[in-house]
Amino acid sequence: MSQATIGQLSGHHNSFRRTATWAAILLVTILTNVPQADCAELDSVFRSDFKAALAEAEEKKLPLLIHFYADWCMPCKRMDREVFSATDVKDLLQTRFIATKVNSDQQQDLVRRYGVETLPSDVIVDSQSGRVLALHAGFQDRNGYVANISKAEAKFTRAHAGETLVLKSTPAAVEAKGASSTSSGGIELGEPKPIIGLAGFSPVAIAKNRQWNRGSPKFAWDYKEVTYYLCSREELVEFRNDPEAFAPKLLGCDPVILWESDKAVAGDIKYAAFFDDELFLFKSEERRRQFKANPEKYIRLQHALKVDQIDQTVVR
Incomplete structure (x- = not known):
């Protein structure tokens, strides 16, 4: 190959390299100019420690808002830019809620606890009882987000209408006050009554001390x-x-019936049994004996049950 040809190829190569360099610079410039949420501002709105946020919400008697996200989730980043950066949203979260962000990849226990299936998701919890007031999945625009969390706040206010709460007079609070006369015992008309687990016996006393001690509605969760x-x-x-460490497995459903028929049937506290320090409930003594004969067969069940799937009104 002649020197001229080599020189021509080298010139083409240098030209391509210069073009690629300018393209990279242009791309960086474009990405830099894309509006991003201010990380410091978001840190002032959202707590990073879930347990600390829950304790703070309980102390201040405010609802707890949990925002589930992931670093790879594009709709989550869009909510950061378009929703959480808005002044009215930040003000609402800072004054009316205790808000915390949960990375779903790092805290799968919380994902399972609150039944999160889509990202982003926002779960609003009554910090005084643990009751889930609302769960909203997927991207929400600013107006929809404000409307949804305000409704959840109103439910929280109605549930504690007779208590002294750290609440200011906002439209949501005024609406809740006006509606409080239609509620009874913290339950709105038309809402199902709470399902009492373990017939009111304390799951902690059962798990730790093997004692069937009656719990109190005063200490409900x-x-x-x-x-x-x-x-x-x-x-x-x-x-x-750590509710998962104490609550009965499979929402208190009989694992033998679930294994044999794929039907969720609530067990009875009369036929309870521990295996590997986990509490299981059974429908009858016969079912309990079947389980004890081969427990490994039944504990492999991985059903993601929900209360409305259980074939009995009261979960024991």
Whole structure:
């Protein structure tokens, strides 16, 4: 190959390299100019520690808002830019809620606890009872987001209308006050009554001490739409921090019936049994004996049950 040909190829190569360099610079410039949410501002709105946020919400008697996201989730980033950067949204979250962000990849236990299936998702929890007030999945625009969380706040206010809450006079609070006369015992008309787990016995006392102690509605906490009564403030905090460690497995459904028929039937506390420190409930003594004969066969069940799938009104 002649020197001229080599020189021509080298010139083409240098030209391509210069073009690629300018293209890269242009791309960086474009990406830099895309509106981004101010990380420092978002940090001032959202707590990073879930347990600390829950404790703060309980202390201040405010609803807890949990925003589930992932670093790879484009709709999540869009909500950061278009929703959480809005002044009215930031003001609402900072004054009316205790808000926390949860990375779904890093905290799968919370994803399972609250039944999150889509990102982004926002779960609003009554910090005084653990009851889930609302779950909104998918991207929401600013107006829709404000409307949805305001409705959840109104439900929280109605549920605690007779208590002294750290609440200001906002349209949502005024609406809740006007509607409070239509509620009874913290339950709106038309809403189902709470499902009491373990017939009101404390799951912490059962799991830790193997004692069937009656809990109190004063120390109630919701887990997967089932309300559990605890015996003391200490038990309530312990259950709240790790409900999966104490609540009966499979929402209290008989694992033998579930295995044999794929039907969710609530067990009875009269036929309870522990295996590997986990509590299972059975429909009859016969079912319990079947389980004890080969427990490994039944504990492999991975059903993601919900309360409305259970074939019995009261989950025991």
